Amino acid sequence: MQILLTLSYDGTDYAGWQRQNNAIAVQQKLEEALSALLDQPIVTRAASRTDAGVHALGQRASFYADVNIPLEKLPQVINGYLPRDIAVTATEAVPDDFNPRFDAKFKTYSYKIHSTPNPLVNRYSAYVPRPLNIDAMKSAAKDLVGYHDFAAFMATGGSAKTTTREIYDCTVTDDITITITGNGFLYNMVRIIAGTLMYVGLGKLPTNAISGIIQSRDRTQAGKTMPPEGLTLMEVGYTTYRQIQ
Amino acid sequence: MQILLTLSYDGTDYAGWQRQNNAIAVQQKLEEALSALLDQPIVTRAASRTDAGVHALGQRASFYADVNIPLEKLPQVINGYLPRDIAVTATEAVPDDFNPRFDAKFKTYSYKIHSTPNPLVNRYSAYVPRPLNIDAMKSAAKDLVGYHDFAAFMATGGSAKTTTREIYDCTVTDDITITITGNGFLYNMVRIIAGTLMYVGLGKLPTNAISGIIQSRDRTQAGKTMPPEGLTLMEVGYTTYRQIQ
Numbered sequence: 001m002q003i004l005l006t007l008s009y010d011g012t013d014y015a016g017w018q019r020q021n022n023a024i025a026v027q028q029k030l031e032e033a034l035s036a037l038l039d040q041p042i043v044t045r046a047a048s049r050t051d052a053g054v055h056a057l058g059q060r061a062s063f064y065a066d067v068n069i070p071l072e073k074l075p076q077v078i079n080g081y082l083p084r085d086i087a088v089t090a091t092e093a094v095p096d097d098f099n100p101r102f103d104a105k106f107k108t109y110s111y112k113i114h115s116t117p118n119p120l121v122n123r124y125s126a127y128v129p130r131p132l133n134i135d136a137m138k139s140a141a142k143d144l145v146g147y148h149d150f151a152a153f154m155a156t157g158g159s160a161k162t163t164t165r166e167i168y169d170c171t172v173t174d175d176i177t178i179t180i181t182g183n184g185f186l187y188n189m190v191r192i193i194a195g196t197l198m199y200v201g202l203g204k205l206p207t208n209a210i211s212g213i214i215q216s217r218d219r220t221q222a223g224k225t226m227p228p229e230g231l232t233l234m235e236v237g238y239t240t241y242r243q244i245q
Numbered sequence: 246m247q248i249l250l251t252l253s254y255d256g257t258d259y260a261g262w263q264r265q266n267n268a269i270a271v272q273q274k275l276e277e278a279l280s281a282l283l284d285q286p287i288v289t290r291a292a293s294r295t296d297a298g299v300h301a302l303g304q305r306a307s308f309y310a311d312v313n314i315p316l317e318k319l320p321q322v323i324n325g326y327l328p329r330d331i332a333v334t335a336t337e338a339v340p341d342d343f344n345p346r347f348d349a350k351f352k353t354y355s356y357k358i359h360s361t362p363n364p365l366v367n368r369y370s371a372y373v374p375r376p377l378n379i380d381a382m383k384s385a386a387k388d389l390v391g392y393h394d395f396a397a398f399m400a401t402g403g404s405a406k407t408t409t410r411e412i413y414d415c416t417v418t419d420d421i422t423i424t425i426t427g428n429g430f431l432y433n434m435v436r437i438i439a440g441t442l443m444y445v446g447l448g449k450l451p452t453n454a455i456s457g458i459i460q461s462r463d464r465t466q467a468g469k470t471m472p473p474e475g476l477t478l479m480e481v482g483y484t485t486y487r488q489i490q
Binding site: 117 | 253254255300302320321324329331334361362363365367368369374477
C-alpha cells in the first residue's frame with residue numbers, strides 16, 4: 001500500500017528536503033526513521049523539494065510499505081523515531097498510482113517579515129530593519145493573482161518546462177505575513193515575490209509595479225531573493241483550490 | 246546617567262539572565278556588548294533574573310554611563326554588538342536612584358503549551374502530547390487571581406522573605422497561552438502554576454482545585470514544574486497595573 005504523510009519541520013538545520021551526499025536533509029531523516037520503524041528500506045517522494053533552511057507545516061510525502069500499525073496511531077509512532085525538529089502530523093492510505101508531487105492541485109506558502117528586532121521570531125521570519133508600507137504591499141500583492149508568465153520571478157537553475165503559473169490568491173497581513181497560493185511555483189519564485197513586495201513596502205518600487213515586471217519577463221526588474229528562514233510550506237492541496245473570502 | 250533598556254532574548258542557548266562562572270548568561274553578553282560599545286566596563290541590573298532556557302520580550306535592565314549617542318539611536322547601535330538571539334528594543338533615561346528590580350510594580354509572563362506536534366513552536370512552547378480541556382483551565386486560572394500565600398507554588402531554593410503575592414490577572418487562550426500578571430513571583434512560581442493548570446486540563450486535578458491547593462501551602466498538592474522553553478517574560482511595569490478588560 002501507499003501511505004501519504006503530512007509533516008512539519010523546522011528547516012533551519014537541514015540542507016532542504018532532498019537527500020544530499022554531504023549534508024543532512026529532511027528526506028534522509030524521515031527515511032531513516034521509517035526504515036528503522038518498519039525494518040525495511042523505505043524511499044519517500046515529497047510534494048515539494050523545499051530548499052535549505054525553508055520550513056514546512058504542511059509538506060506531504062509518501063512511501064510504499066505494508067504497515068501493521070493502525071494508520072491513526074502511525075504519526076505518534078513515527079515521531080518516536082524522528083528528531084524534535086521534524087514531526088508527522090497525519091497519515092492516510094492513497095491509491096498506488098497516486099503521486100504526491102504531480103497530483104498536487106495547489107500549494108500554499110507563507111513568507112514572514114519583521115521590521116522591529118525580535119529574537120523570538122528570527123528563525124521563522126526575515127528581519128528587515130526599516131519601516132514598510134504594508135498597505136502598498138497589500139495592494140501590489142493583488143496584481144500577482146492570475147494566470148501569468150512569471151519568468152521575471154524565477155532564479156536561474158530551475159528546470160521548469162514553462163514559466164507560466166496560476167496564482168489563486170496572494171495576501172499580506174498587518175504583521176507582514178505574505179500568504180500565496182498557486183498551482184505551482186518556479187525556482188525561488190515565492191522568495192523573489194516576497195523581495196519584490198518588500199521593495200514596494202520600502203518605496204524602492206511603485207505600488208503598481210507588479211504588472212510591468214511580469215510583462216518584462218526580466219529577473220532584474222523584480223526584487224531581491226529573500227532569505228530562506230521566512231519561508232514556510234503551509235499546505236499542499238489535492239483537490240481544486242477554492243478561495244474562501 | 247542611568248539608562249534603562251527594554252530587551253528581548255531567545256533564552257534557549259543561555260544559562261539564564263544572571264552571570265555564571267561556567268556558562269554563558271544573557272547578562273554577560275549584554276555587558277560585553279555595552280562595554281565594547283562605550284569603551285568602559287559596564288555592569289547591568291535586571292528587573293527579573295530569568296532562569297536557564299527562559300525567554301524574554303520585555304525584560305528591563307539598566308546601567309550607569311555617560312552616553313553621547315542619542316538615546317533613540319542606541320538600540321540599533323547596541324544590537325550591532327549583540328548576538329542575533331538578544332536584542333535591545335527601547336532605551337530611556339531614568340533617575341539615578343531608580344532600581345529596575347525593586348521599582349517594578351508588576352510583571353507579566355506567558356507560558357505556552359501545544360498538544361499537537363509542531364516543530365516550529367518547540368523552542369517557545371512546551372509539548373504536552375495529550376488533549377487538554379481548555380475551558381477547565383480557563384476557569385481554574387481565575388481562582389489564582391487575588392492576594393494569596395503561594396507557598397504551594399514555590400520551588401525549594403527561593404530566597405523570598407514572604408510567600409504572599411498578588412496576582413492581578415491570569416488568563417488562558419484557546420491556543421493554550423497562559424498569561425499571568427502579578428506584583429511578583431516566587432521561585433519557579435509561573436512554571437508550577439502552568440503545570441497545575443495543565444493537570445486541570447488533563448483531568449488529573451478537578452477544575453475547582455486551585456483554592457484548596459493555595460490553602461494547603463503544600464508544594465506536593467500543586468502540579469509539576471513545567472520546562473523553561475514555554476516561559477516568556479512579557480512585560481515589567483513601573484506604574485500601577487490596571488486590568489484592561
